[in-house]
Amino acid sequence: xxxxxxxxxxxxxAVLGLVCALALTGVDRFTAERKAANAQAEEVRNVLGxxxxxxxxxxxxxxxxxxxxxxxxxxxxNGREFFVFDHPSAGELLATRFEGPGLWGPVEGFLxxxxxxxxxxxxxxxxxxxxxxxxxxxxxxxxxxxxRGKKIATAAGAGIRVVAxxxxxxxxxxxIAGATMTSxxxxxxxxxxxxxxxxxxxxxxxxxxxxx
Amino acid sequence: xxxxxxxxxxxxPLFEEGGRFNLLKPVFDAGDALxxxxxxxxxxxxxxxxxxxxxxxxxxxxxxxxxxxxxxVYFFGLRMLAMFVVSYAVGLSIEVLSAIVRKEEINEGxxxxxxxxxLILPPALPLWMVxxxxxxxxIVGKEIFGGTGRNVFxxxxxxxxxxxxxxxxxxxxxxVEPGSGPLGRVTQYAVDAVATATPLAAAKGGDFAPIPNLxxxxxTGSAGEVSSIAILLGGIFLVAVGIASWRTVxxxxxxxxxxxxxxHGGSLEIVGWHMLAGGLLFGAFFMATxxxxxxxxxxxxxxxxxxxxxxxxxxxxxxxxxxxVMFSIxxxxxxxxxxxxxxxxASLRRLREQKA
Amino acid sequence: MADKSPVACVxxxxxxxxxxxxxxxxxxxxxxxSNPISIQILGICSALAVTNRLExxxxxxxxxxxxxxxxxxxxxxxxxxxxxxxxxxxxxxIIATFVIVFDQILKAYYWEMSKQLGPYVGLIITNCIxxxxxxxxxxxxRPVVSMVDGLANGIGYAVVLAIIxxxxxxxxxxxxxxxQILSLDWYVPNQLAVLAPGAFVALGFLIALFNWLSGANKxxxxxxxx
Numbered sequence: 001x002x003x004x005x006x007x008x009x010x011x012x013x014a015v016l017g018l019v020c021a022l023a024l025t026g027v028d029r030f031t032a033e034r035k036a037a038n039a040q041a042e043e044v045r046n047v048l049g050x051x052x053x054x055x056x057x058x059x060x061x062x063x064x065x066x067x068x069x070x071x072x073x074x075x076x077x078n079g080r081e082f083f084v085f086d087h088p089s090a091g092e093l094l095a096t097r098f099e100g101p102g103l104w105g106p107v108e109g110f111l112x113x114x115x116x117x118x119x120x121x122x123x124x125x126x127x128x129x130x131x132x133x134x135x136x137x138x139x140x141x142x143x144x145x146x147x148r149g150k151k152i153a154t155a156a157g158a159g160i161r162v163v164a165x166x167x168x169x170x171x172x173x174x175x176i177a178g179a180t181m182t183s184x185x186x187x188x189x190x191x192x193x194x195x196x197x198x199x200x201x202x203x204x205x206x207x208x209x210x211x212x
Numbered sequence: 213x214x215x216x217x218x219x220x221x222x223x224x225p226l227f228e229e230g231g232r233f234n235l236l237k238p239v240f241d242a243g244d245a246l247x248x249x250x251x252x253x254x255x256x257x258x259x260x261x262x263x264x265x266x267x268x269x270x271x272x273x274x275x276x277x278x279x280x281x282x283x284x285v286y287f288f289g290l291r292m293l294a295m296f297v298v299s300y301a302v303g304l305s306i307e308v309l310s311a312i313v314r315k316e317e318i319n320e321g322x323x324x325x326x327x328x329x330x331l332i333l334p335p336a337l338p339l340w341m342v343x344x345x346x347x348x349x350x351i352v353g354k355e356i357f358g359g360t361g362r363n364v365f366x367x368x369x370x371x372x373x374x375x376x377x378x379x380x381x382x383x384x385x386x387x388v389e390p391g392s393g394p395l396g397r398v399t400q401y402a403v404d405a406v407a408t409a410t411p412l413a414a415a416k417g418g419d420f421a422p423i424p425n426l427x428x429x430x431x432t433g434s435a436g437e438v439s440s441i442a443i444l445l446g447g448i449f450l451v452a453v454g455i456a457s458w459r460t461v462x463x464x465x466x467x468x469x470x471x472x473x474x475x476h477g478g479s480l481e482i483v484g485w486h487m488l489a490g491g492l493l494f495g496a497f498f499m500a501t502x503x504x505x506x507x508x509x510x511x512x513x514x515x516x517x518x519x520x521x522x523x524x525x526x527x528x529x530x531x532x533x534x535x536x537v538m539f540s541i542x543x544x545x546x547x548x549x550x551x552x553x554x555x556x557x558a559s560l561r562r563l564r565e566q567k568a
Numbered sequence: 569m570a571d572k573s574p575v576a577c578v579x580x581x582x583x584x585x586x587x588x589x590x591x592x593x594x595x596x597x598x599x600x601x602s603n604p605i606s607i608q609i610l611g612i613c614s615a616l617a618v619t620n621r622l623e624x625x626x627x628x629x630x631x632x633x634x635x636x637x638x639x640x641x642x643x644x645x646x647x648x649x650x651x652x653x654x655x656x657x658x659x660x661x662i663i664a665t666f667v668i669v670f671d672q673i674l675k676a677y678y679w680e681m682s683k684q685l686g687p688y689v690g691l692i693i694t695n696c697i698x699x700x701x702x703x704x705x706x707x708x709x710r711p712v713v714s715m716v717d718g719l720a721n722g723i724g725y726a727v728v729l730a731i732i733x734x735x736x737x738x739x740x741x742x743x744x745x746x747x748q749i750l751s752l753d754w755y756v757p758n759q760l761a762v763l764a765p766g767a768f769v770a771l772g773f774l775i776a777l778f779n780w781l782s783g784a785n786k787x788x789x790x791x792x793x794x
Contacts, residue, residue, distance in 0.1 A: 003649075003651055004651070008651060009651040009653060009654050012649070012650065012651055012654070012658070013654055013657070013658070016646075016658055016661055016662075017661065020661050020662070020664070020665040023665055023669065024665060024668055024669070027668070027669045027672050027673070028672060030676075031672045031673065031675065031676035034675075034676035034677065035672070035675045035676050038675065038676070038679035041679075042679065042683075061679075103532040104532065131380060131532075132759050132762060132763065133379075133380045133381055133757075133759040134380045134381060134384070164409070177381065177384065177385050177407070178380060178381055178383075178384030178385060180409070180413060180416065181416070181532050352769065356776070374760060377759060377760040377763060377765060377766075378758040378759055378760035378761070379756060379758070379759065380759055382756065
């Protein structure tokens, strides 16, 4: 067939397209299982981390999933998804996902409460795009560990506070110096989640809970 | 004076071609020029009959900035003097080194940068950071473009942007409270001052510093930018003697004010507050007007000022940054040569059409 | 390289054993004399985006070598049967296939790295270096020497990325690939180094250094600029 002929070009394109598509399908088939496991393991690792479930540092995706399935219950309470774990020393722990706008991009994390639903067991930020060295410090251990043992409500009302002038109340943590905006936004997104939880528990809340 | 002249003349052969210290010729020339007027004279026309040369421009700017220097020392203590020393020592060393590398004369261009740089820094910044910042500003902002007169960006601002991005924590933590009382901090070295939020950062939380404080300067902020009165004193002098272009200053401040007024619903009080807070005034009088990095055509100066004023207002009000003057002036610097080119081309076209 | 020495080399197999030095020269060109980044200033986008850590830079370099070698090979193999009119589409299809294959393998076997590199592996499809080599070299040359060209340009890219990645990570964290080189007791990490503007500065200095070493641009600079 003449190479300059349109029919040839169409045939060539069809064959090339078919070969490429076949190659890609093959690779996708070949890797599908591992990719799915990786994505799930990522998610699972975040949940296990905030719940304090022990797992080996270099655990594979399959191992993580096994640890998760034998320890964590996935429960829906009042329309909110909770990950529940019976911690050997801290008792029942409930973790829930929260998200909100940061200064430069979306921030996502987990808030984990103790069984009394008033005390914070842990807070983790697993996704953020804040300024490195300033707002980006929210995912540092130093900032996240501050939340441990804090109360999500006081006599004055529900909510934690991220304060710049020295945290002293049981619902206050220290803001990151020089990152006032990120600190404020983190406070706002945490309190939105807290209000939903507190409201869902039947306590007075300023906002109605979603769906519950 | 004759004694100095004789000494210099006797030493001169050592530094000439083939002399023992030929490599250090720029240093010798600088010393020569500092005490006496240089031997080299322009011998070919045109001769500009104006007493204004680079050295005199530099001296005038230094005089104009003295009120700000005094205010910075008054409010933030004697440590400011150490910052000036570091700024000059590091900056001049680099200037001398690059003059030797390029085998050119040492240029007095650094004298202004050296004085302005500490004034736009947080007053409690570690001294080594002052040094690193000025080094980056002079090397990247000036020397790699070919030295004084050839730089695209204001070297002091390049150094400051470098520090703000490289050490954000140290920078935002180095804004300290000014001294209070009649003597300020002039009797202290002031290293134990309390870190606090700048007026612009506090204003994002709805806490506006009183306007009289912004005028006098007993607020926190970059060392030389706090006292609006000191800036206006030097700035208006600089405009009056014709070194700073009134077009740049006026269009920058004017466009900033108009856009701020629109964004704050016409509240004149908030607009006035924003004009006095932060680095806007200092930037307008001492940074944007730098003759090397701003346009030369009058129309270009207007456009340049508007670019800076508008972007400063936008950055301050609509982004996560509390201050936008530094970035805005650098942005203006980028446009300066293009503006000149465009306006010169436009007027040439007009002239040609008139002739035709 | 016109001198015909009887030394055996990679590209000679297909030429009856006579070495015309083309393979070696191609390799030299890609890595040094016409290095895709430092000389041709191509592929800058990814060079700036992923070089905040040495590890990322190395993986990105490997990705580009893989794609460049593979696509050059196939473009060259098909060069005589590809219709001219649709050759660029064909090149893109081949390149995209290799990129996606690499991306999928990364996602399956190196998940953490795949997350770090984000969209930048996928964006190799639009990388000017790969397309440029296919158009400029593989279309006119035999398969083996085309592979050498792909390898050379890939290495040239990878080496530059690794150098930038090394210095950015060192300046930004005081350590490289998990080894703390500068003690944080006295070293204050330079955050600019790990931000995108830091990549511009690092790349600028690197290009300046390369130019200075190779003596390129010397006359040009002294003569033409006013």
